[in-house]
Each structure stands twice: as C-alpha cells, then as structure tokens.
Amino acid sequence: MKPAAFTYHRAHDVRESIELLTELGEDAKILAGGQSLAPMMNFRLARPSALVDITRVTGLDYLRHGADGLRIGALTTHRTVETASELAGFDVLPRSAHWVGHYPIRCRGTFGGSIAHADPTSEWCLLAVLLEANIVLAGPRGQRTVPATEFFHGFFATAAEPDELIVEIHFPEPARQAALTEFAQRQGDFAIVAAAVRLSSVDGQCTGGRVVLGGVDPRPLVVDISNALDGAAVTESTWDAVGELVAGQLDPPTDAHGSGAYRKQLAATLVARAFAEAAAR
Ligand SMILES: Cc1cc2nc3c(=O)[nH]c(=O)nc-3n(C[C@H](O)[C@H](O)[C@H](O)COP(=O)(O)OP(=O)(O)OC[C@H]3O[C@@H](n4cnc5c(N)ncnc54)[C@H](O)[C@@H]3O)c2cc1C
Structure with a gap:
C-alpha cells in the first residue's frame, strides 16, 4: 500500500515546527521516526494532508540526568535510551527498551513519538505513567507541562493539541526497584x-x-x-x-x-x- 497524497515540510527548529503546524492546520501531522506514522499512512489508517518533518530539529535529542531527575528530549531514539549508562534510579528505562519493536525500529523510533502515538501497550507510555513523568509541550500559546497520568486519553489520543509538539519527557523521581x-x-x-x-x-x-x-x-x-x-x-x-x-x-x-x-x-x-x-x- 502507498499513502494518500500529502505535502511535505521540513522544520529546522521548534519555532518553525510550531509555525508550520499552525499554518497547515489540524490535518497536518508531525513526522518523527516514522515507525508508527508511516505504516499507518501506508495502510491508509492515517491520511494527513501535510507532514512536518522534525527529524532535523536541533536540540531535542538528549538524556539529561541530574538533581531534578531525568529529562529525555523528544527526538531521543529508543536505541539511545537502551544503550544509556549511568541512569542510576532510572535504569528501568534502558532495561525495558529491548521490548520495543526490533533493533532497526529502535534505531529510528523516538521517545517523544511513542508518547505522542499513545499506543496503550507502549513501554514508554507505561513507564511514563508508572514513574509519574511530565510531558512538556510547546505550541503557539507557549510551553506547558501535562502529567503523564493525565496525558493519555485513549487509543492514540492524548492531551496534546494538533498545533503542539512534545519537546521533552521529564521523570522527576527515581525508582530503584x-x-x-x-x-x-x-x-x-x-x-x-x-x-x-x-x-x-x-x-x-x-x-x-x-x-x-x-x-x-x-x-x-x-x-x-x-x-x-x-x-x-x-x-x-x-x-x-x-x-x-x-x-x-x-x-x-x-x-x-x-x-x-x-x-x-x-x-x-x-x-x-x-x-x-x-x-x-
Ligand atoms: C513492527 C513494529 C513493531 C513495533 N513494536 C513496538 C513495541 O513493541 N513497543 C512500542 O512502544 N512501539 C513499537 N513500535 C512503534 C515504535 O516504537 C515507534 O517508534 C513509535 O511508536 C513512534 O515513534 P516515531 O518516532 O517513529 O514516531 P512517528 O511514527 O513519526 O509518529 C507517531 C505519531 O506521533 C506523532 N509525533 C511524533 N513525534 C511527535 C512529537 N515530538 N510531538 C507531537 N507529536 C509527535 C506523529 O505525528 C504521529 O501521530 C513498533 C513499530 C513497528 C513498525
């Protein structure tokens, strides 16, 4: 199967991503790793009118571990999490990563993409709720934070508005066991x-x-x-x-x-x- 026709737009930073999403309207979709969106488009289960490709947006690919917990940039791949060391207190994340799809999927798929996709069996979604993470969203009205416990509304449905971008997932408290x-x-x-x-x-x-x-x-x-x-x-x-x-x-x-x-x-x-x-x- 091939996807229905769409227009393609590449964003280079968060501001440009938001501008494009605002301009293109609610039928536009963000493209991150493409590991869920592309199959859904190929099966025509998703028919976005436009794609905003954020894969080259800078500054969203990081794991920051400090006194205020663990911060994961939205474009961090599953594989980066899987191979992270020194995440004391948060090592349930790398230990669980091998459950996420296959190796090539983990190399391309992103942490933010999984959270946005909101599959109810997604490992990152479960762990975000378990560890009471916060989802950081950026949009035309500024930045806001939604607790993971309130973020998931149902199958593939979340608290994010169509013109908002997940920029970070913040895990405030370690959980050693x-x-x-x-x-x-x-x-x-x-x-x-x-x-x-x-x-x-x-x-x-x-x-x-x-x-x-x-x-x-x-x-x-x-x-x-x-x-x-x-x-x-x-x-x-x-x-x-x-x-x-x-x-x-x-x-x-x-x-x-x-x-x-x-x-x-x-x-x-x-x-x-x-x-x-x-x-x-
Ligand atoms: C064969 C196969 C097996 C898989 N098995 C598993 C599995 O066991 N567990 C699992 O969790 N996943 C699995 N996946 C899915 C994979 O983890 C995807 O990487 C993930 O669901 C989506 O991440 P992505 O970066 O590829 O997002 P994309 O596919 O690019 O996007 C997914 C959705 O999220 C939106 N989106 C993406 N990034 C953002 C953002 N920053 N802000 C707002 N919206 C955004 C997109 O618009 C789209 O609606 C599997 C996929 C395949 C093909």
Missing part, C-alpha cells in the same frame, strides 16, 4: 499484556508499590493496590497474591489476540513476575 515485563506472540511485536511495577521495601518488608498495565484498557491502566503491599514480606507468595488482586480488578477486552479471561491470567502472571524482578534490584 522498578521493572517492566510483557508477553507478545513474537519477539518485537506489541505486547498482548504488559506490566510495569515499582516497589519500595525496607528490611524484607514492602512499604508500597504501584502497578501500571498495558493491553487491558484503551490507556495505560493504573491499578489500585493500596495497602495490599504495606508490611507484606518480600516473597514470591506476596507477588502471586498481588498479581491475583490486580487481575481481579480487570475487565479486559477480547480481540483477535486473546480473550479477556486470557488477558486477566496474563496480567496476574506478569505482575507477579515484574514484582519479583523489581524486588531483586
């Missing part, structure tokens, strides 16, 4: 279910935790496990119990990839597995 795991039918596929968790524990006792699931809802789903972990022992049986508790709260959809019941079972297993991995950190 965090893990993401998932199940997909083939290596590199989007997950059927993915589980991202963080844990806090002291002297073999849990003091808190957080669970975010993909593949069970149109958005990355935060599951309430309040109090379930407080004071519980750091053991396999705790993780199994939390997995069951999480699954009991889900009502996932049935589709060609699996039934709702299958997804619930996967969620129980993956949550337990993710907590075991987080606890080992």
